[in-house]
Amino acid sequence: MEVQNKKWDMKKFSEMRQEVLNQWPTGKEVDFEEAVRYHQNLPKNQIMTNKLREAATKNNTLIQPRAGVALLDEHIELLKFLRQKGKADVLPTTIDSYTRQNRYEEAEKGIKESEKAGRSLLNGFPAVNYGVKKCRKVIESVDCPVQVRHGTPDARLLAEITLAGGFTDFEGGGISYNVPYAKKISIEQSIYYWQYVDRLVGIYEENGISLNREPFGPLTGTLVPPCISHSIGIIEGLLAAEQGVRNITLGYGQCGNLIQDVAAVETLKELSAEYLKDYDVMLTTAFHQWMGGFPQDEAQAFGVISWGAATAALSKATKVIVKTPHEAFGVPTKEANAEGLRATRQVINMLKDQRMISSQELEKEKEIIKRETRQILSKVYELGEGDWAKGAVRAFEAGVLDVPFAPSQFNAGKILPARDNSGAVRFLNFGSIPFDDKIKEFHRRKLAERAKAENREVSFQMVIDDIYAIGQGMLVGRMDSKIA
Template identity: 30%
Template sequence: MPRGPFAAAVAAARARGELVVQPRMGFGDPAAMRAGLTSVARARAATVGTVTLDSYTRVGDHAAVRRALADGSPLNGYPIVAHDTEATRWVLAAAHRYGMPVQVRHGSALPEEIFAALLRTGVDATEGGPVSYCLPYSRVSLRAAVDSWARCCAGYGRLRDAGVEPHLESFGGCLLGQLCPPGLLIAVTVLEGMFFRQHGLRSMSLSYAQQTSPEQDEEALAALRRLVDELLPEVDSHVVLYTYMGVYPRTRDGALKLLGAAARLAVRGRAARLIVKTPAEAYRIPTVEENVAALEHAARVAAAERPATAGVPDTGIYAEARTLIEAVLELSPDVGVAVRRAFERGYLDIPYCLHPDNAGQARGYIDAEGRLAWARAGRMPVRLDRAAGRSPEMTSDGLLTALSYVAARYDSMALSEVGAQPAVALPGRAGGG
């Protein structure tokens, strides 16, 4: 079956040598959502649109959504379950008019009603995963999330009855977004991709979030591409990079430098798509206009960059990710069961994640070279590099410093240049997620 519109658009841009840029945007009002998609479609860039769902819909509190819609209370995203199918089709028609596909982003650990709405409206692309949308964002048990996502994946395949190949993006390369060494991020997104494949999906994207070291990130993207080729060779896939998801620079110039670094990393690391952030991120949800400006900035920077031609140094990221994946797959031929057992035994352990199904023994830190490393790995089959001495235990002050490391570095770069300005902090009409 041919690619669905979303995967086809990304593949076409790759063939042209263009990086696809994508905002995070969601509005409760259908007219506002339609207008936002129109603006993104008209941006001077290769774009795909986003409909980000509201927090109530993410957790299945549809009664709260109905109350908000009835009394005119604002929502922080689009309530796709509550709005009728024709309203959502009207919203999406604005993007389709310009030939721009749309992905629905949601954050739900138990997304069956959301997937049902996707099937009703014919949306061919969404994202998440049984680990990446459970442990960081919910208190739902991992067992329940795995079972729910298995049903959702199998059900999403019914789009093929309408001649559309559905596309699912793993959020596993992001997890908590920061202070998680790359080997674990890569292992989780590949495992989620294998889970999707086991439950019938054949078109997917695998994610990675920009971290603290450009050199380490470039190696991580190379490792991710290699593992996808080895373990998911029969699926139609691409890599998506997220602009840094942690504390964002507070100066406009610092934020734009960080976004530019993400765009260059995406091109050098051969990612096909970049999730973009704006200078407003440190203060508030960005406006549509700010999202469009950020998309166009990222596209300009990407157009001036070229993929890396030389191989990247191998510091062991690929080997670590492969070891983690193999340790998980030894636990069961069913990927979902294997992942659940891996968390029970601590073979997978997300640093600083408080979910009750996470062992909580692992700790990451930023080393003297700005790279993410393991201070403690718990029971994960991970080798700790002690060549430079004992890794520090993370204190509360150290954690705050580490969380602000990227923002402080890029703000410092910006403030060292004449005329650096703080990012605009005024409240504005916005949608995000």
């Protein structure tokens, strides 16, 4: 099998659909024509594209948590709490790990064991097992749009059930929900699975139902250079648009340096518009607060959350995905989740009328990110002989696309990121990323400046120090400046 970036015809889609819907008994609940009618009757305030369009038009930043538990009533209670007490603008449904791996029998056991225990024993909501009608119960319990968030290389059945169930936004992509999450699934296979998901969304669109798709921007979440996440996000956006998706939110995970992060969100807007100009799509952005290690101290954790909120507001991201002060400990309480939302809301409200002052440093950072991203995408396009799907597969084989710290055996894993003296993420090791000499020299110079300031050599130890730095109260992992 060799994937192609070509819109699937209905014959191909329909043949696969029978197989997909037979993967678990709840697949029989999916009736596409009836699902279209259900979406047509949804209140406008429950449709994600409406909310995103309004926010983008007004330059507002929406706030959205992460949340999902095993029991239906508890999940509904959690979402209502985050909406009412956390003042979330839009809500998520985070899917459990068994469902993400298509292990529905084990998810079913998890539901039953959770019922016996009276509390969630799964790390998310098993939507496939609950089926269409119970998903609709979730949608009908709240007064805002709800997005499906997961981490599934093969999300075909999950998409069928949740979209028929009334969810109006589906996160993920064939690269971003494979490379950071799976070890043995090929890029080609997961892109093929996700072409099905995107075609499904495209068919809803053709029937007048506006749904949003959001590739997962942060990837592995720690020290991912903007050009890497930008390149993958744009490729996934192009693949989705080809299948008929008309509303796309591209994401970016906070690195921590304000100038670099604002430059990243601004260039993501500019580059996505440039590369998807041939498609009639609405493009918006999602900013993910810091996805790496958090301080155990709650006061320090709120500092990290607030810094992410400030960056999202100043970059004018369409929405910000909010963390909690319990990140260092695992699954947060609903109260802690709401606290993270309220802290973010406070900062967003204070900064919503302010803009990042343009500076030479900001413009320089934007230019670097754009040049890096264009050089990567140019090589991907060349490798694919004009086909973005083929190009993505071949680019991972060649190391042209390479995600730091990813578990996938189809990822080269040769690039190494480290912070420069101001905390911006640079390349310590370029692997096979196709940068020109000028860009490589820029990164080497930036890391050399830090090494000189710290009186040490540029080395892998910088990478290790930077991974743990925020959890220890700093941004840059300096040898002599750690706060317990």
